[in-house]
Amino acid sequence: MTGFNHVLTGVTIAVVVQQPVLAPLVALASHFLLDMMPHFGGLTWFNNWGKQLIVLTVMDALLCTIFLLLGITFFPQHIHLILLCAVFAILPDLLWIFHYRYGVQHRFFVFHQAIQRYERPWGAFVEVAFCGLLLSLLWLIINR
Numbered sequence: 001m002t003g004f005n006h007v008l009t010g011v012t013i014a015v016v017v018q019q020p021v022l023a024p025l026v027a028l029a030s031h032f033l034l035d036m037m038p039h040f041g042g043l044t045w046f047n048n049w050g051k052q053l054i055v056l057t058v059m060d061a062l063l064c065t066i067f068l069l070l071g072i073t074f075f076p077q078h079i080h081l082i083l084l085c086a087v088f089a090i091l092p093d094l095l096w097i098f099h100y101r102y103g104v105q106h107r108f109f110v111f112h113q114a115i116q117r118y119e120r121p122w123g124a125f126v127e128v129a130f131c132g133l134l135l136s137l138l139w140l141i142i143n144r
């Protein structure tokens with residue numbers, strides 16, 4: 001799953017669960033569940049750091065920041081839990097830097113790669129639908 005959906009999921013879990021111990025654990029677990037779902041990826045240009053992947057990564061980071069700021073803006077009473085859950089929700093992907101940049105080999109990376117067997121270009125539609133679902137849920141919570 002793309003980073004922005006992981007972060008948005010972390011924000012949503014913080015707002016819905018509201019438990020300082022349980023929510024970060026649920027956020028971490030959500031990462032692996034989302035990676036098992038069909039999601040965007042599987043394109044050949046993903047394999048090297050070309051212009052397209054850099055643009056996509058920058059856009060993803062921008063959306064991560066926007067969703068985090070929206071969460072903090074609309075739910076300031078949960079700011080610490082939102083930050084914690086957002087980090088836990090995206091943490092496994094942040095760890096990829098140790099694998100790709102520093103060549104760290106660990107069975108965690110094998111596991112993390114193996115669960116992403118439904119990475120497909122059409123997974124972008126799943127990502128958009130999932131994002132819309134979470135934004136709708138947060139909108140309902142804001143307006144209740």
Ligand SMILES: [Zn+2]
Pocket residue numbers: 001031035092093112
């Ligand atoms: Zn992942």
